Amino acid sequence: MPVAPTIFDPNASPTLTAVSKIGLPWMTEETNSPGPGDSDTIGSRDGKTMGDGPRDGPGGLGESQSRYRGGVTLPSCADCPDPQYTDEAREAKLQGRVVLRVLVGADGRASQVRIVQGIGLGLDERAEQAIRGWKFVPAHDGARHPVPAWVTAEAVFRLF
Secondary structure, eight states: OEEOOSSOOTTSOSOOEEOSOOSOTTOOGGGTOSSSSSSSSSOSSSSSBSSSSSSOBSSTTOOOSSOOOTTOOOOEEEEOOOOOOOHHHHHTTOOEEEEEEEEEOTTSBEEEEEEEEOOOTTHHHHHHHHHHHOEEEOEEOTTOOEEOEEEEEEEEEOOO
């Protein structure tokens, strides 16, 4: 990949220098990867991932079952009611957020829900239960057909 010089030298030739390895300082020399993974991607794990997950995927946790496809939109939330507090969490005055990975199917429903970061006292389960009832606008491919896609969702718990 040609890279323009970063320091201007009036005596240097105006041609670009070819660089075969470009990336982060801790990348391994034999991978040709800016990340510490084993492929030509910026992921930290082996495979064609830009994230930290064990499988191929577009980024984040890299949990996608298939490789990233250009032109695919992200799912969005159409009807997303807030999750309910548990009595235990309300009594403890616990506030925070639960981060979840959700596979939104082509029908706009959450088919798989994984808790990425929880806060406990039953709120993780309440967040998962609420998201399973959410209605999403599904992702669409380049031909505008609905397709399944992973999305990161947050359930925020606040006491007023």
